[in-house]
Amino acid sequence: MGKRIYNFNAGPAALPLPVLEEIRDNFLDYKGSGMSIIEASHRSKWFDDVINDAVDRTKRLLGLGDNFDVLFIQGGASLQFCMIPMNLTIEDKPVDYINTGTWSTKAIKEAQIQGKDVRVLASSEDKDFYYIPKDFQVNEDASYLHFTSNNTIKGTQWAKFPESGDVPLICDMSSDFMSRPFDANPFGMIYAGAQKNIGPSGSAMVLLRKDMLDRVPDNIPTMLKYSTFAEKNSMFNTPSCFVIYTTQLVLKWLEETIGGLKEMERMNKEKAKVLYDFIDRSDFYRGTAANDSRSLMNVTFRLPDEDLEKRFVDEALKEGMGGLKGHRSLGGCRASIYNATGMEAIKALVEFMAEFEKREG
Ligand SMILES: *Cc1c(COP(=O)(O)O)cnc(C)c1O
Numbered sequence: 001m002g003k004r005i006y007n008f009n010a011g012p013a014a015l016p017l018p019v020l021e022e023i024r025d026n027f028l029d030y031k032g033s034g035m036s037i038i039e040a041s042h043r044s045k046w047f048d049d050v051i052n053d054a055v056d057r058t059k060r061l062l063g064l065g066d067n068f069d070v071l072f073i074q075g076g077a078s079l080q081f082c083m084i085p086m087n088l089t090i091e092d093k094p095v096d097y098i099n100t101g102t103w104s105t106k107a108i109k110e111a112q113i114q115g116k117d118v119r120v121l122a123s124s125e126d127k128d129f130y131y132i133p134k135d136f137q138v139n140e141d142a143s144y145l146h147f148t149s150n151n152t153i154k155g156t157q158w159a160k161f162p163e164s165g166d167v168p169l170i171c172d173m174s175s176d177f178m179s180r181p182f183d184a185n186p187f188g189m190i191y192a193g194a195q196k197n198i199g200p201s202g203s204a205m206v207l208l209r210k211d212m213l214d215r216v217p218d219n220i221p222t223m224l225k226y227s228t229f230a231e232k233n234s235m236f237n238t239p240s241c242f243v244i245y246t247t248q249l250v251l252k253w254l255e256e257t258i259g260g261l262k263e264m265e266r267m268n269k270e271k272a273k274v275l276y277d278f279i280d281r282s283d284f285y286r287g288t289a290a291n292d293s294r295s296l297m298n299v300t301f302r303l304p305d306e307d308l309e310k311r312f313v314d315e316a317l318k319e320g321m322g323g324l325k326g327h328r329s330l331g332g333c334r335a336s337i338y339n340a341t342g343m344e345a346i347k348a349l350v351e352f353m354a355e356f357e358k359r360e361g
Helices: 017-026 045-062 076-088 102-113 210-215 226-231 241-258 261-281 306-318 343-360
Strands: 068-074 095-099 118-123 145-148 169-172 187-193 203-209 298-302 333-336
Touching (some): 017 241, 045 203, 045 241, 076 102, 076 226, 102 169, 203 210, 203 226, 261 298, 306 343
Parallel strands (some): 095 118
Antiparallel strands (some): 068 203, 298 333
């Protein structure tokens, strides 16, 4: 086998090695079926067990009650930007959003396209989204309040979620889903594109509080209704079987190997601390997110100039560390350190950063 890199990609991103190995080992003959899981019918017992186990593990890991449906919906997180206002707006009630970056901006745009009464409650656009807004007033007459828990591109994250009273929170958790425990009760809906922390790309996991289904209008297309997915256990049509299978194995890894989300959070905090502490001690590297808004998942930083940044990224790859280039909209560097990127990857990166600084600083 060729050497695997330390993978700092933002998404699709690193998956746990034991999960990849399990997929490989079972690929040609899944549990004695004589076929791979992606060749089996989604109506078969084999696949039924996979999706049900994925749902059960999600509920256990997050401590969700039976008042939540766990759904898999094709189209990634971006389709959710459109489905949320389409399904979950209460007639004549505005929809509220907090704008903390590129992904929130896209979510807002999809609600505006549909002619919803969109209010942007708070925004950090004034300072190029480098912080998480703090002082804002929540409206009690909103259909919902939407926010993005982790801003993958700018490297900011909500340490504590906004409080919205009786208004259900809706959260895009694409890039920090399953990285820490949280209380799901204030949420009407939570969604995450699978490819950051729980699986391959192309689908989103959606946690929907069941009472939200009452809002789904009749006159929207079948495949765009949450009720379609809820009524058919995400199998109204052929689901993305491979995404769901991989997600199931990642959730099993989280439960059985890591030991749950509390432990995962402890590890994630430790990893991020090593990297931020190093950046803070250095005069050569400069973190780009406000200190109190820093993400534990995406660490964004700059070097003294763009030429050095380019060489840093290229030379890091030669040393076996991939994916360190910042998002094309922002430049700079970014180390995405999701659940599957272990402490040994962080240590290797910090060692390389120190060596590069010594040579070039
Ligand atoms: C990556 C990402 C998305 C987009 O996900 P797709 O599955 O590509 O649509 C949306 N929101 C956040 C926070 C992301 O990190």
